[in-house]
Amino acid sequence: MIQINTSSDLNEKVYDAIVVVSDGINSLSKVDKFSADLRNAVEAYSKIDHSLDKGKVSLIQADKFHAKRIVYASTGTVHKDFDDVRRYTKAGIAAGETALSAGVRSPLLVAVPSERFPNASLMAALGFLHTLYTPLNLAVPDKPIRKVDLLGIFEVEANEKSNGGPSASLLQALQQSFNVARDIGDGDPERMCPAKVAEYVKKTFENSSVRVSIIDDVDQIRRDYPLLSAVSRCANAIEEHKARLIWLEYDGGEETETLFLVGKGVTLDTGGVDLKVNGAMLGMSRDKYGSAVVAGFFRALDELKPKGIKVVGCMCMCRNSIGSHAYTCDEIITSRSGKRVHIYNTDAEGRMAMADPLAEAKEKAMKAKNPHLFTIATLTGHLVLTYGHCSAAMDNGPAKAANYAEQLRKMGDQFGQPVEVSRLFSEDFDFHSAKCEAADLMQANALPSVRTPRGHMGPAAFLMRVSRIDEAGLDSAQPLKYTHLDIGISMGEYPNTSFPSPLLALIAQHVLPKVK
Structure with missing residues (x-):
């Protein structure tokens, strides 16, 4: 079972990548706890890649953080009539796949909350965890295969419009259930x-x-x-x-x-x-x-x-x-x-x-x-x-x-x-x-x-x-x-x-x- 911790520090030294799931760059500015360095790094990258917020995943160099890299997963549109919270699940899955292919071992997941979808952060996290599952036939007794060593969940406080970030205990329970x-x-x-x-x-x-x-x-x-x-x-x-x-x-x-x-x-x-x-x-x-x-x-x-x-x-x-x-x-x-x-x-x-x-x-x-x-x-x-x-x-x-x-x-x-x-x-x-x-x-x-x-x-x-x-x-x-x-x-x-x-x-x- 993969260890899941919560963190309030984007620069915590145990993490080797910051994984961001967001519906857009502008949403990063809505959360006070996100440092200016994170927003600046993503905004700078958007100037050389105008497709950043069009439902894709980007690997961004971030020298001002200990992790040195940001995996930025865009949900694409979430404001159309028939968009739903599964946009966040799919973005979480895409982020996980990119992080694993980049060799990330200790990701810190930053799921930007959504006012329209109160459970967006939870669904992004479950999407990311989906990629960490190891099929039963590959599991070896007493020698568990872990695709990552640690998963951090960046703490985002709930408000009247959003449930904020999911607790580590809830994610652990759902991970085991799934x-x-x-x-x-x-x-x-x-x-x-x-x-x-x-x-x-x-x-x-x-x-x-x-x-x-x-x-x-x-x-x-x-x-x-x-x-x-x-x-x-x-x-x-x-x-x-x-x-x-x-x-x-x-x-x-x-x-x-x-x-x-x-x-x-x-x-x-x-x-x-x-x-x-x-x-x-x-x-x-x-x-x-x-x-x-x-x-x-x-x-x-x-x-x-x-x-x-x-x-x-x-x-x-x-x-x-x-x-x-x-x-x-x-x-x-x-x-x-x-x-x-x-x-x-x-x-x-x-x-x-x-x-x-x-x-x-x-x-x-x-x-x-x-x-x-x-x-x-x-x-x-x-x-x-x-x-x-x-x-x-x-x-x-x-x-x-x-x-x-x-x-x-x-x-x-x-x-x-x-x-x-x-x-x-x-x-x-x-x-x-x-x-x-x-x-x-x-x-x-x-x-x-x-x-x-x-x-x-x-x-x-x-x-x-x-x-x-x-x-x-x-x-x-x-x-x-x-x-x-x-x-x-x-x-x-x-x-x-x-x-x-x-x-x-x-x-x-x-x-x-x-x-x-």
Whole structure:
């Protein structure tokens, strides 16, 4: 883990470069703590490079500082109608890449605050930290690879229009949370197969405030989670590929709300018998990113220790393999809730993996204080076609009455992780009614989601019906809030290092307000 310190001295001798992220030279003059020498050095360079403030990174000689060099990263425009705080994240990433290529080992990051975007400094710092992540397969036990020796954060005081600079403790917590999500989500299908994910999570939360329990018994999974068992059936021939359910629990005491997070954890999605072809399988090791977000969220809980919240999570780890014992279309499988599910498409395995754990979470939620259930999944290509880089949130009736998805959308905007709100209609639920007497529900149609109207809304309706959450609506004796998050490629495209999303939006919504 990279050491992060705060500093109030631009000339502190431990730093070998000053890294500035700013929306323009004029902004440097708005902060009294920035020395005239810093402004003068940048302004002098701008006279020989008129593109300095047009969204590029410049390496500037600065003899009046001990560091001798300034890495100046321009955000480009931040004043247009559709500019957002991600300009600062991208500039932070660009600054980090340039600093590393220049051989910087101890950078001092100066993130100039923005009146329009209160979290600009935090997002610039997270962008810079993004470049310092080392992929799991390059890490050597007991010999950590550190791309820098120390990261300094220049202290900028908050005011009524800006949050100022982020604290070192918050950045450390978020860095660890993000790294857990990246290790699991970006990990290849063997290094992060179900067994290895279970080992990793167990080790991560040893001697922590998070309790971990792992279910790996094939017979128990077949009995208690029959839909997940069907997906895993082919993979059971290989011990490391067998399904694992990883249950996590954090209790902040005197809880005012209880969250249940169920994450899709498909370590490789071949499509099963409905095989992905013509290169469509590439990158499907990221089909476990819903579970990666769940694990990262619990790492943030453990680091930040919010009060008044209880969180129960389930990482549904499995592999959708193809072989002689693979589950197939035309099967009718009775789920944990008693609903009979008619299989149409083995490539719709994500909803199968989460359905039974969601039903169990619903059972627990009936006894919990102010519960809210979630599914988090890289579920459909339709979501990507619809919203591109954004996640989508879909509320049931009680969650919609609480305006949850809209709140998460606003939080996502503030923290650079866009979340669109998709609505559910009765047609989405009717779509999944079985077409034969032998079954209650149709798992999916036989087409890819990208060729299915409302292809990312229907799965949310299916999950509600198969778990019987639809029976806990506003008209029931005990309404339950439920939100489905389809996160698509919001974390970035394979094989680039991921930027965990909507992890930060969820942390900002549920954790940061409860941290003292």
